[in-house]
Amino acid sequence: MTALKTSTSLQTNIPSTMQPVAGLSQEQLWASRLVDCMGQMGNQQTNSVLLALDGSKKIKPYQRYPETPYFFGDKHWRAFYHSHEADNLPQAEHGHYHFFTRANDGDEWSHVIAMGMDDYGQPTRLFTTNLWVTDGKWFFASQFMTQIAVLANSQDGALATDWLKYVLLLFQYEISDLLIARDNRVERLFPRHQEQCFLDRSVYYLSEMKINLNKQLLDIFGLQQDR
Amino acid sequence: MNKAVAQTKDAGSLESGTIALFVIAIAGVSLVIQNLTHVRQALLFLIGVGFGICLLHAMFGFTGGWRTFIRTRNSAGVRAHIYLLALTSLLFFPILGGVFEGMRAAGAVSPVGYSVLVGAFLFGIGMQLGGGCGSGTLFTMGQGQLDMLLTLLFFIVGATIGSSHLDWWQQLGDVGSISLINDYGWFPALLMTFIVLLILYFLVVYLDRRKNQQLKPVFTNVPQNQVVNTLIFGKWPLWWAVVGIALFNLLTLITAGHPWSITFAFSLWGTKFWAAIGGDVSSWAYWQNPYPAQALNSSVLMDNTSVMDFGLILGAGLAAALAGRFAPETKMSAAKWFAVIVGGLLLGYGARLAFGCNIGALLAGISSGSVHGWLWLASAFIGNIVGTRLRVVIGLDKPY
Amino acid sequence: MKHKTGKVIMGATLSLAAIAVAIDHTQHKLPEVETITSDEQDMMDSGTPCGLGVAPCSLGEESDSLED
Numbered sequence: 001m002t003a004l005k006t007s008t009s010l011q012t013n014i015p016s017t018m019q020p021v022a023g024l025s026q027e028q029l030w031a032s033r034l035v036d037c038m039g040q041m042g043n044q045q046t047n048s049v050l051l052a053l054d055g056s057k058k059i060k061p062y063q064r065y066p067e068t069p070y071f072f073g074d075k076h077w078r079a080f081y082h083s084h085e086a087d088n089l090p091q092a093e094h095g096h097y098h099f100f101t102r103a104n105d106g107d108e109w110s111h112v113i114a115m116g117m118d119d120y121g122q123p124t125r126l127f128t129t130n131l132w133v134t135d136g137k138w139f140f141a142s143q144f145m146t147q148i149a150v151l152a153n154s155q156d157g158a159l160a161t162d163w164l165k166y167v168l169l170l171f172q173y174e175i176s177d178l179l180i181a182r183d184n185r186v187e188r189l190f191p192r193h194q195e196q197c198f199l200d201r202s203v204y205y206l207s208e209m210k211i212n213l214n215k216q217l218l219d220i221f222g223l224q225q226d227r
Numbered sequence: 228m229n230k231a232v233a234q235t236k237d238a239g240s241l242e243s244g245t246i247a248l249f250v251i252a253i254a255g256v257s258l259v260i261q262n263l264t265h266v267r268q269a270l271l272f273l274i275g276v277g278f279g280i281c282l283l284h285a286m287f288g289f290t291g292g293w294r295t296f297i298r299t300r301n302s303a304g305v306r307a308h309i310y311l312l313a314l315t316s317l318l319f320f321p322i323l324g325g326v327f328e329g330m331r332a333a334g335a336v337s338p339v340g341y342s343v344l345v346g347a348f349l350f351g352i353g354m355q356l357g358g359g360c361g362s363g364t365l366f367t368m369g370q371g372q373l374d375m376l377l378t379l380l381f382f383i384v385g386a387t388i389g390s391s392h393l394d395w396w397q398q399l400g401d402v403g404s405i406s407l408i409n410d411y412g413w414f415p416a417l418l419m420t421f422i423v424l425l426i427l428y429f430l431v432v433y434l435d436r437r438k439n440q441q442l443k444p445v446f447t448n449v450p451q452n453q454v455v456n457t458l459i460f461g462k463w464p465l466w467w468a469v470v471g472i473a474l475f476n477l478l479t480l481i482t483a484g485h486p487w488s489i490t491f492a493f494s495l496w497g498t499k500f501w502a503a504i505g506g507d508v509s510s511w512a513y514w515q516n517p518y519p520a521q522a523l524n525s526s527v528l529m530d531n532t533s534v535m536d537f538g539l540i541l542g543a544g545l546a547a548a549l550a551g552r553f554a555p556e557t558k559m560s561a562a563k564w565f566a567v568i569v570g571g572l573l574l575g576y577g578a579r580l581a582f583g584c585n586i587g588a589l590l591a592g593i594s595s596g597s598v599h600g601w602l603w604l605a606s607a608f609i610g611n612i613v614g615t616r617l618r619v620v621i622g623l624d625k626p627y
Numbered sequence: 628m629k630h631k632t633g634k635v636i637m638g639a640t641l642s643l644a645a646i647a648v649a650i651d652h653t654q655h656k657l658p659e660v661e662t663i664t665s666d667e668q669d670m671m672d673s674g675t676p677c678g679l680g681v682a683p684c685s686l687g688e689e690s691d692s693l694e695d
Contacts, residue, residue: 035520042523043502043509049657061663062676069679078679083660085668094657098677109679120526120655135678217517245634252641263652371637499651526652537648540641554633 026152027170031220033156034166040159047121049095051160052081059083059095069100072161074154076147077101078109079164081117094119096127098134099168101147110139112147113175115167115211123167126174127208128182131198138198141179148172170216174209181207242548249545256541264528270482271531275538276545277475278487282366283546284461285468289585290354290363293608297615298627302435303443307465309428310445314473315594316420319480323595324413332480334408334595335488337582339602340401342393346580347588347603349573351610354585355618357382357570361489361584364574365536369543371554374563378571385575386490387497390519394512396580407596416596423601445469461550476590483531486595488587489539490578492532495522497575513579562621570614577610 041047052065059065061084069080083095093116100109111134116125131138152169156162168175185206190197197203253276261269281287292304321327323334337343354360357378359367364382367375407416435442447464449457457463463471479487494513502508502523514523527533547553578584581603583591589607592600618624 031517035515035517038517038520038524039515040509042514042520043507045499045502045654047524047655053658057658059658059660061660064679080679082677084676085663095660098679100679111678114677117657119657120529121657122525129677132675133677135675214518214521217521221517371633373633373636376637376640500647503651503654524655526655527648528652544637554630554637556630557633 027220030152030166030169031217034163034170035217037159037163037166041163048160048163049081049117049121051163061085070161070164072154072157072165073101073151075105076103076150076154077165077168079161092118093124094121097164099164100134100136101139101150102137103143103147108137110137110143112139112144113168113178123211123213125208125210126171126178128178128206130200130203130206132201133204139179141176141183144172144176144179167213170213170220171211174211178207178209242551242553245548245553246545249541249548253538253541253545256537260528260534264526267482268528268531268534271479272534272538274475274478274482275535276542277478277538278362278472278535279366279369279539279542279544280546281463281468281471281475282362282539283370283543284550285463285465285471287465287468287472288363288367289360289589290358290611293611294355294615294618296431296435297612298624300435300438301443302431303445303465305431306428307445307469309424309431310466311469311472312590312593313421313424314469315476315590316417316424316596318473318477319486319594320408320413320417320420320596322480324408324416326413330481332484334406334597335486335583335587335591335600336404336406336409336595336597337588337592337599338397338401338404339599340397341399342396342401342580343582343588343599343602344606345396346389346577346582347606348577348610348613350577350581350584351607351612352614352617353385353570353573353575353577353610354607355570355611355614356566357574358567360574361578361586362539363585364571365489365539366543369540370547370552371544373554373557374559374567377564377567378574381568381571382490382575382578383493383497385572385577386494386579387501387575388572389576389579390494390498390513391508391511392576393579405598407598409596413596420593420596459549461546476594479535485531486587486591487535488532488583488591489536490532490575490584490587491519491522492527492530492536493575494579495519495527495530495533498523499527560622562623565621566618566623581606 041051049065052070053059054066056065059082062082064080064082066080069078071078078100079097081095081097095117097115097117099112099114101112102109111129111131114127114129115123116127118124148169151165154165156165186194186197189203190200253273257269257272260272287307288304289308292308295301295303296305319334322330322332350360354363357364359365359375359378364375364379368379407419410416411419432442445465447466449464476487479485498508498511498514508514508523514520522530544553574584578587581588582599583589583603585607588603589600592603594600615624619626
């Protein structure tokens with residue numbers, strides 16, 4: 001891990017270690033780790049999706065990348081990237097990550113959130129899908145904070161999964177809002193009969209939100225654009 | 228037939244091919260950028276073209292203007308810069324002060340410290356040795372001046388090295404970022420800025436009048452029947468460039484969300500190149516900051532500063548071709564080689580330390596109400612005095 | 628350096644710069660997605676397109692045995 005130097009009273013205050021530092025919030029620590037990952041990716045002239053593709057020159061639709069989906073968050077989380085045609089996917093989206101979680105070993109995996117990526121491996125949106133899209137066990141919004149805490153307390157691993165981990169941590173409030181919006185939509189569509197919604201193949205998306213990673217980082221650090 | 232039209236008629240017959248090439252290049256590049264990235268990047272590219280045309284047609288340079296003032300006290304260039312600072316501040320302060328709800332923009336506010344003090348001083352020396360500042364290097368290079376191409380190459384090298392050292396310089400300390408707009412409100416901050424600019428204005432006019440019989444005018448008239456011709460083929464009066472640059476800068480602020488800047492792109496290009504040929508930049512702390520890390524992680528076409536710089540170069544090339552001045556003869560002496568190499572390195576290194584050049588730190592800083600912009604001005608001007616002397620020492624200029 | 632030589636050098640420089648930008652841009656660009664056949668599309672449409680399992684999108688039992 002690259003050591004980040006301390007600079008006092010600069011607009012680009014970055015901590016020198018990852019231990020809690022007086023005056024630096026937990027969110028800023030996560031953001032610093034994410035920026036560290038981005039720096040390493042920049043050094044390697046790569047990005048998170050290229051790492052997942054692991055040298056593949058062409059992408060097969062629906063093929064998961066990596067072939068064995070990532071484990072991270074002390075194996076309580078999984079993710080893969082894929083790309084496929086769908087009438088309702090945005091034009092500018094190359095593909096998306098799907099994130100799954102489970103509370104305990106042996107539990108069924110639950111889909112939490114998906115993250116759309118543009119042609120340059122940068123996140124563009126977060127969205128939730130109907131259950132038929134991903135199968136598995138329905139993930140309740142009330143479980144989210146517990147699972148996020150598990151992620152936050154987990155060990156760091158490889159560059160690719162660390163990037164995913166810290167992006168999830170930084171956008172946790174947005175994800176939480178999306179899960180609540182998802183549940184509200186299910187309730188609206190099928191009041192008191194959500195199982196019917198889960199099987200309704202005409203309902204793909206349940207909630208979505210555009211995101212801007214750069215802006216999120218700048219907001220967290222209270223920074224302005226660099227010159 | 229007036230002189231401007233006669234000149235351009237002759238020039239036109241020679242340069243029509245070059246003009247066509249530049250027009251096609253500009254149209255093509257903007258379409259490619261739009262297709263590959265986003266319409267906003269294409270707009271920023273075209274705004275860069277606008278800057279290039281303004282700068283070239285008026286030959287609006289900070290370097291020449293400051294050198295002329297230092298050597299002869301002719302203050303026309305410096306006065307034009309003061310007008311530009313005033314007009315840009317007038318346009319920016321209300322926006323940055325939050326007057327227009329829904330219009331989000333961030334000013335160029337940076338810490339006031341040793342890195343700005345030293346960086347701007349080095350940049351100032353580099354301006355005179357290298358023959359141009361940030362904008363000046365780009366537009367003269369776009370014009371096809373080969374010595375400025377060399378200056379730019381070493382500018383990029385210097386900026387890249389600067390980015391690897393910046394952390395060390397910043398450890399020397401600073402008093403933090405000071406924003407007059409945040410501290411006093413946009414209107415009082417604007418009044419303060421105007422007062423200081425007015426004092427500077429009267430000072431330079433006083434010094435000019437002491438040495439010269441007449442003040443060279445900034446506001447010259449162009450006869451009505453020559454306005455269109457002059458607009459297209461040049462040569463513009465300085466005040467046209469002042470208005471043009473201020474307006475394009477406003478467009479930049481609205482489109483990109485921040486003021487016009489130039490030299491971040493140079494350190495980005497150099498660092499990307501270094502990483503591409505196997506260099507390790509992971510220990511360069513500057514690139515561990517959010518915006519630089521994101522830029523290093525992405526295509527260069529996604530970087531606002533880069534696409535604007537590309538536009539500036541091509542816009543200046545087009546303007547030069549229209550004016551019949553593209554690719555002038557360049558004579559390179561040993562002194563000139565020394566000057567462009569050392570000057571370019573100082574420009575790049577200094578700009579990185581000082582959070583920008585004459586555009587990104589001086590113009591953007593002062594018109595954002597940032598105190599670091601004023602420190603930049605003072606320190607860079609002293610550097611220019613040293614640089615102007617050095618030009619005499621190495622034989623580029625006669626003594627004064 | 629003469630006018631014509633200057634133009635040639637400038638042209639070469641701008642061309643090289645364009646190539647460098649293209650290389651940088653494509654380096655960061657993700658590979659293209661192949662076109663799916665209609666049979667494959669029908670199979671996906673009837674399955675779970677985005678799950679963790681053996682069908683392109685579900686986890687199932689096999690995923691647990693793939694733990695490292």
